[in-house]
Amino acid sequence: MNKNTLKKALSKLPLGDVRYFDSVGSTNNEALAWATSGAKDLSLVIADEQSAGRGRLDRKWFTPKGTSLAFSLILRPTADEKPHLTRTVGLAALAIADSLRTRGLVAQIKWPNDVLLNGHKVAGILTESVWSGDEADCLVIGIGVNVLKGAVPSPELLQFPATSLEDALGPAIQRTEVLHDILAGMLALRPHLGSSSFIATWEKALAFRGEQVQIEGGGPAPITGKLLGLESDGSLRLLDEHDNSITVRFGDVRLRPRA
Ligand code: ATP
Numbered sequence: 001m002n003k004n005t006l007k008k009a010l011s012k013l014p015l016g017d018v019r020y021f022d023s024v025g026s027t028n029n030e031a032l033a034w035a036t037s038g039a040k041d042l043s044l045v046i047a048d049e050q051s052a053g054r055g056r057l058d059r060k061w062f063t064p065k066g067t068s069l070a071f072s073l074i075l076r077p078t079a080d081e082k083p084h085l086t087r088t089v090g091l092a093a094l095a096i097a098d099s100l101r102t103r104g105l106v107a108q109i110k111w112p113n114d115v116l117l118n119g120h121k122v123a124g125i126l127t128e129s130v131w132s133g134d135e136a137d138c139l140v141i142g143i144g145v146n147v148l149k150g151a152v153p154s155p156e157l158l159q160f161p162a163t164s165l166e167d168a169l170g171p172a173i174q175r176t177e178v179l180h181d182i183l184a185g186m187l188a189l190r191p192h193l194g195s196s197s198f199i200a201t202w203e204k205a206l207a208f209r210g211e212q213v214q215i216e217g218g219g220p221a222p223i224t225g226k227l228l229g230l231e232s233d234g235s236l237r238l239l240d241e242h243d244n245s246i247t248v249r250f251g252d253v254r255l256r257p258r259a
């Protein structure tokens with residue numbers, strides 16, 4: 001990937017400005033700083049390599065050179081979008097899953113922020129905000145996709161198995177085409193962020209729906225239950241063994257199939 005191939009691939013999308021780096025610490029850090037200093041809506045930061053890519057709670061996200069997609073899209077939410085910002089992780093996850101489905105793959109969303117292929121993590125999302133008082137002024141949606149095999153960290157570094165698009169589709173896969181499709185998908189979904197059909201579409205794409213799962217990190221012991229679906233803010237709905245409904249809010253929680 002270089003500036004020219006990128007420019008060509010994105011030329012038809014109504015983005016803001018684009019900043020490309022051969023190598024950067026974290027595209028989310030760049031995007032947060034840029035958002036703070038006035039980046040336009042839909043500006044994009046993209047890098048061929050990240051030396052300090054982050055997941056949630058500063059856990060590491062590996063982005064070796066030439067193998068992955070690592071980018072951050074800046075959203076300046078409208079007044080209509082502001083009540084629905086907890087749904088933006090779903091917007092990104094659906095756009096990633098759709099881009100994989102158009103390539104004939106069965107992609108599922110592991111709530112809240114991962115996309116799976118055949119039960120293996122192929123992409124992750126990290127959304128962060130720039131606040132103005134108690135309102136989110138800007139949102140940064142960071143997306144990492146394992147495109148080539150070399151993007152996938154060795155198993156001992158992982159808490160959940162991972163895969164790449166190359167594993168599923170072979171080596172001809174083009175990073176810039178996948179990037180284009182994910183961004184186009186996000187742009188197309190954005191006007192529907194506040195609709196009830198948005199939640200229904202997100203629910204349908206969830207991994208482990210109707211299955212027993214456990215939630216780790218939400219308290220001293222894991223929470224277990226059947227995964228039912230989503231609340232209107234994107235929180236997860238489970239049914240425990242006594243048929244009580246449980247709501248799992250966004251936070252440092254990890255979803256696993258029940259052991
Ligand atoms: P998980 O359910 O995989 O533990 P999570 O989304 O709850 O993921 P995060 O901290 O948000 O956990 O994501 C970062 C985690 O993703 C790291 O702890 C690491 O295990 C894993 N990881 C890092 N780089 C990659 C990668 N390129 N592909 C797949 N997984 C990765």
Ligand code: BTN
Pocket residue numbers: 025026027028029050052053054055056061069070071072113114123124125126142143144145
């Ligand atoms: C996760 O699974 O926890 C989320 C990983 C998010 C990684 C992307 S790569 C682009 C952007 N920059 C970062 O430092 N993180 C996100």
